[in-house]
Amino acid sequence: MTALARTLSGFDVNAVRAQFPILSRQVHGKPLVYLDSAASAQKPEAVINALGDVWRGSYANVHRGLHTLANEATEAFEATRGKLAAFLGAARSEEIVLTRGTTEAINLVASGIGLDLKEGDEIILSQMEHHSNIVPWHFLRERKGVVIKWVPVTDEGALDIEGYRAIFTPRTKMVALTHMSNVLGTLNDARALTEIAHRHGVPILLDGSQAAVHGPVDVAAIGCDFYAITGHKLYGPNATGALYAKGDWLERLPAFMGGGEMISEVSEDAVVYAAPPHKFEAGTPAIADVIALGTALDWMGAHATPEAIAHEHALMQTATDGLQAMDGIRILGTVPGKGPMVSFVVENAHAHDIAQLMDRYGLAVRAGHHCAHPLMKRFGVTASVRASFAVYNTADDVDAFLDALRRAREFLI
Numbered sequence: 224m225t226a227l228a229r230t231l232s233g234f235d236v237n238a239v240r241a242q243f244p245i246l247s248r249q250v251h252g253k254p255l256v257y258l259d260s261a262a263s264a265q266k267p268e269a270v271i272n273a274l275g276d277v278w279r280g281s282y283a284n285v286h287r288g289l290h291t292l293a294n295e296a297t298e299a300f301e302a303t304r305g306k307l308a309a310f311l312g313a314a315r316s317e318e319i320v321l322t323r324g325t326t327e328a329i330n331l332v333a334s335g336i337g338l339d340l341k342e343g344d345e346i347i348l349s350q351m352e353h354h355s356n357i358v359p360w361h362f363l364r365e366r367k368g369v370v371i372k373w374v375p376v377t378d379e380g381a382l383d384i385e386g387y388r389a390i391f392t393p394r395t396k397m398v399a400l401t402h403m404s405n406v407l408g409t410l411n412d413a414r415a416l417t418e419i420a421h422r423h424g425v426p427i428l429l430d431g432s433q434a435a436v437h438g439p440v441d442v443a444a445i446g447c448d449f450y451a452i453t454g455h456k457l458y459g460p461n462a463t464g465a466l467y468a469k470g471d472w473l474e475r476l477p478a479f480m481g482g483g484e485m486i487s488e489v490s491e492d493a494v495v496y497a498a499p500p501h502k503f504e505a506g507t508p509a510i511a512d513v514i515a516l517g518t519a520l521d522w523m524g525a526h527a528t529p530e531a532i533a534h535e536h537a538l539m540q541t542a543t544d545g546l547q548a549m550d551g552i553r554i555l556g557t558v559p560g561k562g563p564m565v566s567f568v569v570e571n572a573h574a575h576d577i578a579q580l581m582d583r584y585g586l587a588v589r590a591g592h593h594c595a596h597p598l599m600k601r602f603g604v605t606a607s608v609r610a611s612f613a614v615y616n617t618a619d620d621v622d623a624f625l626d627a628l629r630r631a632r633e634f635l636i
């Protein structure tokens with residue numbers, strides 16, 4: 224253990240790390256160094272056990288059951304909704320729809336909002352969006368003739384706020400922006416973006432997939448209409464997540480998918496839908512996974528403390544300093560206050576080759592377009608390497624990262 228991990232006040236990274244069984248494995252005979260948490264975080268023992276506990280001890284289908292197991296499963300399942308509401312600062316758990324993640328949450332909103340849109344109506348996105356906050360809106364462009372307008376990104380990787388202000392018109396019907404870029408790490412000013420949208424009378428959706436991992440979210444303080452999160456980045460199971468929808472939005476939006484669980488009555492010629500949020504939760508959900516997401520949120524409450532978040536940022540800064548000391552490295556995204564990830568391009572080497580060579584040294588980093596084609600185009604690149612940090616990473620991981628990168632470059636150049 225190097226000095227950095229030891230000296231950060233009040234944060235014992237080893238105690239956190241010990242809770243993640245996967246981190247003690249080896250890759251190609253080297254200790255695994257996992258720097259791909261922005262793609263998906265590893266899972267602590269508590270979450271792994273929660274899944275097993277449900278399946279071993281209290282599994283049954285949720286809602287409508289009259290037996291003990293069904294009641295226990297329903298109670299634990301609904302408890303996650305309450306934990307999500309508290310995690311996001313929502314006023315009521317009825318404002319939380321359980322989804323398969325951010326992607327489903329955004330599709331739900333886009334398809335509902337889209338029903339009322341007409342040809343020539345406008346939607347504002349930014350150049351730094353993940354494809355899951357682009358493609359659902361492209362559906363509306365293709366199917367309804369809606370126009371997508373793009374908030375530009377500056378050379379440093381910030382949203383161009385003046386550019387944002389300037390693209391509203393009387394035909395703007397929706398804004399959908401990321402709270403934190405999954406490539407640049409840029410943390411956008413959610414409250415300011417929301418205030419501007421609301422001044423024009425336009426609802427705003429924020430993609431919180433990355434931001435919610437690295438700091439408290441308070442949707443009430445932000446004031447946004449919709450906020451989407453995904454469970455697997457929050458140390459929880461895959462295909463879980465949530466949509467927060469303010470006030471009566473869930474009353475106003477039409478049902479998304481049809482099936483069991485989302486109705487109160489079905490006849491041969493009519494459907495009466497269940498009250499929201501259940502109206503949006505068709506079919507048997509991922510029961511154990513949703514319950515384990517609740518465990519992940521509890522775990523974050525105990526371990527993703529301000530000290531842990533400061534630790535992640537310190538690691539990112541050390542990695543950034545190391546990259547800046549190397550020749551021929553271009554870092555994408557240098558806005559102060561960014562999240563704990565660093566994306567970069569290596570001169571004369573393809574990102575895929577770098578990542579594959581680093582894997583030989585046990586390093587898990589991501590390389591590619593990061594599901595952000597418009598952003599890649601904005602920066603004139605086709606791919607970058609991304610190292611992202613979580614509460615379980617150490618200063619030794621940063622050393623190993625810089626060392627493996629040096630070796631990969633020596634091999635390639």
Ligand SMILES: Cc1ncc(COP(=O)(O)O)c(C=O)c1O
Nearest residue numbers: 324325326353355405430432453
């Ligand atoms: C900013 C951002 N938005 C959306 C997503 C999509 O999340 P999911 O695939 O879990 O729905 C991701 C995942 O990489 C992301 O980083």
